[in-house]
Amino acid sequence: MIFTNFREIDGAGRIVISKDIRNHLNIKAGDVLHIEADNDCITIKKAEQKCTFCNSSENLKCLMGKYVCSKCIDELNK
Numbered sequence: 870m871i872f873t874n875f876r877e878i879d880g881a882g883r884i885v886i887s888k889d890i891r892n893h894l895n896i897k898a899g900d901v902l903h904i905e906a907d908n909d910c911i912t913i914k915k916a917e918q919k920c921t922f923c924n925s926s927e928n929l930k931c932l933m934g935k936y937v938c939s940k941c942i943d944e945l946n947k
């Protein structure tokens with residue numbers, strides 16, 4: 870299924886991702902999106918939600934745009 874929308878950018882550079890696309894991709898408030906641009910195209914992808922260090926997908930927190938699991942956070946704090 871392909872979703873296509875036309876959206877206006879507001880004065881702060883924000884766009885709204887429509888509810889049907891958010892529901893389709895299970896995007897919730899607080900999720901991190903990866904935005905990539907080349908010459909004339911912008912691609913927005915749901916960021917892979919795995920720990921940057923161990924690839925775990927459990928107990929993740931987003932730190933500075935990177936996911937880190939609670940176990941690795943404990944290791945980093947030692």
Ligand SMILES: [Zn+2]
Pocket residue numbers: 920921922923924925937938939940941942
């Ligand atoms: Zn980890």
